[in-house]
Amino acid sequence: MKRADRYCSLLFDKMSVCQGFHYERAKQYISGYEDMGSLGRTNKAANHALVFMIRRLRLQWKQVIAYYFTANTVSANNLKFLIEEIISQLQNIGLTVVATVCDQGTTNVSALNQLCAKQHPRQGLQMIPLFLGKKKMYKWHSMNKQYLLTPQNLVIFQKKTHKL
Numbered sequence: 028m029k030r031a032d033r034y035c036s037l038l039f040d041k042m043s044v045c046q047g048f049h050y051e052r053a054k055q056y057i058s059g060y061e062d063m064g065s066l067g068r069t070n071k072a073a074n075h076a077l078v079f080m081i082r083r084l085r086l087q088w089k090q091v092i093a094y095y096f097t098a099n100t101v102s103a104n105n106l107k108f109l110i111e112e113i114i115s116q117l118q119n120i121g122l123t124v125v126a127t128v129c130d131q132g133t134t135n136v137s138a139l140n141q142l143c144a145k146q147h148p149r150q151g152l153q154m155i156p157l158f159l160g161k162k163k164m165y166k167w168h169s170m171n172k173q174y175l176l177t178p179q180n181l182v183i184f185q186k187k188t189h190k191l
Contacts, residue, residue, distance in 0.1 A: 032083065033123050034083070034085065034122075035081045035117070035123070035125070036124065036125065036126040036127065036128050037079065037080075037081055037113065037124045037126070037127045037128070038080045038081070038127075038129065039078065039079045039080070039110070039128075039129050040078055040129060041075050041097070041132070042076055042078065044074060044075060044096070045074075046059065046072045046073065046074050048060075048072075060072065061098040063096075063097065063105060064095055064109070071098035072098060073097060073098055075096070075097045075098070075099060076095070076097070077094065077095045077106075077109075078093075078094045079091070079092055079093040079094070084125070092113065092117075093109075100134055101134060103141065104138075104141075106134055106135070106138040107138040107142055110138065110139075110142060127139060
């Protein structure tokens, strides 16, 4: 895979889900409680899902890579931890996250401000947060060209158009 094909953006958003419990007989497990993956489970009923998705910048695909069930909101510290954990795992498989995309919720802004206060230990890169509403997020990902401004230069990613 070409180096430029390894660049991706990390998108995340929280959405409401219906509360409910389900017993999974094969796993001897009751789902429906708050479940934050490596941060653990609680006995609170989940009513939101926090979804993480990556989108390649040059190639035409996106993929949900993680989701967590939360009771109302997640703390900025926990969100920061999850973002760092996901980016680390993506880097372990050879992908490079060059931007994060989310709405301007106070938890998101706080977590990304904490992340931007330090450089990534492995690459010395600064995190670039993009705060977009849902309509702008869709528009940004459906444009023919995407621009990414870094301190060193302006990178332009030209999307391929396919004719039928």
